[in-house]
Amino acid sequence: MEAPAVPPPDDRAACRVCLEPIRRGASKCTKCDSFQDWRRVFSINTVVLTLIVALISVISATVPVLKEALTPHRSDVRISILEIGPDAITVVVSNLGNRAAILKRTSLRVQHAGTETNFALQWNRTSLAPAIQPGTLQLISFYPQSSDANVPPPTGGTDCRYQLSLDVIAFDHRALTVTTSSPCPHTKP
Numbered sequence: 001m002e003a004p005a006v007p008p009p010d011d012r013a014a015c016r017v018c019l020e021p022i023r024r025g026a027s028k029c030t031k032c033d034s035f036q037d038w039r040r041v042f043s044i045n046t047v048v049l050t051l052i053v054a055l056i057s058v059i060s061a062t063v064p065v066l067k068e069a070l071t072p073h074r075s076d077v078r079i080s081i082l083e084i085g086p087d088a089i090t091v092v093v094s095n096l097g098n099r100a101a102i103l104k105r106t107s108l109r110v111q112h113a114g115t116e117t118n119f120a121l122q123w124n125r126t127s128l129a130p131a132i133q134p135g136t137l138q139l140i141s142f143y144p145q146s147s148d149a150n151v152p153p154p155t156g157g158t159d160c161r162y163q164l165s166l167d168v169i170a171f172d173h174r175a176l177t178v179t180t181s182s183p184c185p186h187t188k189p
């Protein structure tokens, strides 16, 4: 005699997935192969988990690309006068941007006792156009020259200011002028 395919009513329970009668306490349904214990929840979550992991890896791969695309490529040049010596002006030039910039021309305007004198500045470099790399700073010494002769700018006294302008070619080829000003150095007695 063959064993009954369907268990007797007392020993039956409905499958949690397909509702077919299966043996009470069975860990797996004989009809649809679904787990009846804790693995039933886990097997569903495995799919969800796989999707989440896939999504996270896609997002983490995309974020740097998006960040790179959204970050503007530019140079951000700042200058400040470090020292005004008897024959040279030393400035700190820094580039806070993420692309290099090129120094083009520097000029100095000295306001002294109600008069203004403009000086062309030459940097102490053999390079025609110093490049300021991103994330770096450079000390550059400039030598003031008037248009006709070497004339040192006035020093000392009240009502005296130095205004230094730096023409910069930015990475995106925009021409920028960066300026800084400083009180004139006091002449030693």
Ligand SMILES: [Zn+2]
Binding pocket: 015, 016, 017, 018, 019, 020, 029, 030, 031, 032, 033, 034
């Ligand atoms: Zn089932």
